Amino acid sequence: MRVLSISTLYPNEHTPNFGVFVERQMQAVAKRGDVxxxxxxxxxxPPFPLSLxxxxxxxxxxxxxEHRSGVNVLRPRFSLLPMVGARFNAGAIVRAVLPLVRRLHAEQKFNLVDAQFFHPDGYAAVRIAAVLGLPVSIKARGADIQHWGRQRATAAQVRKAGRRATGLLAVSNGLIDDMTALGMPREKITLHRTGLDADLFRPYDRRLCRDQLGLPRDKPVLATVGALIPRKGQRYAIEALAKLPGAILLIAGKGDDEAMLHRLAAxxxxxxxxRFLGAVPHAELPVLLNAADVLVLPSSSEGLANAWVEALACGTPVVTTPIPGAQELITDPDWGRLVPRDGSAIAAAVSALLAxxxxxxxxxxxxxxxxxxxNAAALVEHWRRLAGA
Structure with missing residues (x-):
């Protein structure tokens, strides 16, 4: 089976953490040998002078x-208008990608078009698939539905993509509910959770991990992992820290909230x-997660956060918010606590887990x-069902 997958979320040498979960999934697909x-x-x-x-x-x-870790990656360029051009991105992707895929399809036909994110990938994928006469699958991961599916500029494209796709995937049942609320047919949607590298994300010796990071062995350590943006809620982790004397907070990630978070801590x-660690390479996260007693991620919305899964795999419990994906994953008090975005509530949950x-x-x-x-086996089965292959 030949699959054309479109993903604006994908790592490269300059942004190695960007969409790393998509790369891990596609590496697992490629290793199977049947796709x-x-x-x-x-x-x-963007246009000049922003391009400088x-x-x-x-x-x-x-x-x-580029042949990257077993996957053939093609990178056509499209015109981007930062901050204001979201509604135009899908069309720009179609114009950039269609000539390339038409040529590839003529050389050897594809069986299916796949999109790994709903916006702008999904709407671009359904338009390209319509030209090629192929079935199309789109995967929803969280913000693509919960944010772009509600933005005035992009909501119509997200809804159209969901209705026109042959089949859909979602990382949590809560996200399926959000998709159906936008008018997407529930019978088209299949639950497809994220994967996990269990050889990498597993319990290590916590004392040695702390030594490696220069952390004291006898103090509580909290960690938060993710882009420094309002949706992730790192400010509430800092507020909780103020109520946890002696505890240390590790913040892994970069983003627009960084200056504000520094000010709040002061x-x-x-x-x-x-400790602001910046963007931590994915392969180094197990040391960070094992050094921590608790992962704190007070997100306002998520599909199924990879940070939750990877922390739990390292044996580190999670404090997050009672959003649907978390409610599905963290169903035992030994695994974590679900609390509001409130410093006092987070501090109390952390104290309980430490005790x-x-x-x-x-x-x-x-x-x-x-x-x-x-994860790859379920994905390939889904593709085959849609393509009749």
Missing amino acids: DLTLVNPIGL HPRYRQLRDLPER QLGVAERV ERSSPERVQEAVAGMSWQA
């Missing part, structure tokens, strides 16, 4: 073709107990059976 996979990773570049910004200069210099008198100290093996049970191999 001829072509991954199209459209790169958005260092971020875009790096993207412009990426190779247009205002609350905890700046010396907050109970469930074993890492007990916490690991939350993600038993999750793997990228199982």
Whole structure:
């Protein structure tokens, strides 16, 4: 079976953590050997003079073709209008990608078009699939439905993509509910959770991990992992820290909230107990997660956060909000607590977990059976069903 997958979320040498979960999934698909996979990773570049910004200069210099960790990756460029052009991105991707895929399809026909994110990938995929006369699958992961599916500029495209697709995937049942609320047919949607590299994300010696990071062995350590944006809620983790004397908070990630978070830590008198680590390479996250006693991620919305899954696999319990994906995953008090976005509530939940100290093996049970191999098998089965292959 030949599959054309479109994903604007995909790592490269300059942004190695961007969409790393898509790359892990596609690597597992490629390793199976029963799918001829072509991954199209459209790169958005703004017009001059914005194109001179260092971020875009790096993207412009990426190779247009790359065999990356077993996956053939193609990177056509499309015109991007940062901040204001979201409604135009899908159309720009179609114009950039269609000539390329038409040529590839003429050389050897694809069986299916796949999109790994609903916006802008999904709407672009249904338009390209219509031209090629192929079935199309779109996967929903969280913000693509919960944010772009509600934005005035993009909501209509998200709804159209969901209605026109042959089949849909979602990482949680709560996200399926959100999709049906937008008018997408529930019978089209299949639950497809994330995967896990259990060889990498597993319990390590906590004392050695703390030594490696220069952390004291005798102090409570909290960690939060994710982009520094309002939706992830790192500010509430800092507020909780102020109510946990002696505890240390590790913040892994980059984003627009960073300056505000530094100011908040200073205002609350905890700046010396907050460590901003920047973007931590994915392969180094197990050391961070094992060094921590608790992962704190007070998100306002998620599909099924990879950070939850990876922390639990390391034997580290999670404190997050009672959003649907978390309610489905964290169903045992040994695995974590679901509390409001409130510093006092988070601090109380962390204190309870520190007092109970469930074993890492007990916490690991939350993600038993999750793997990228199982994820890839379910994905390929879904593709075959849609393509009749």
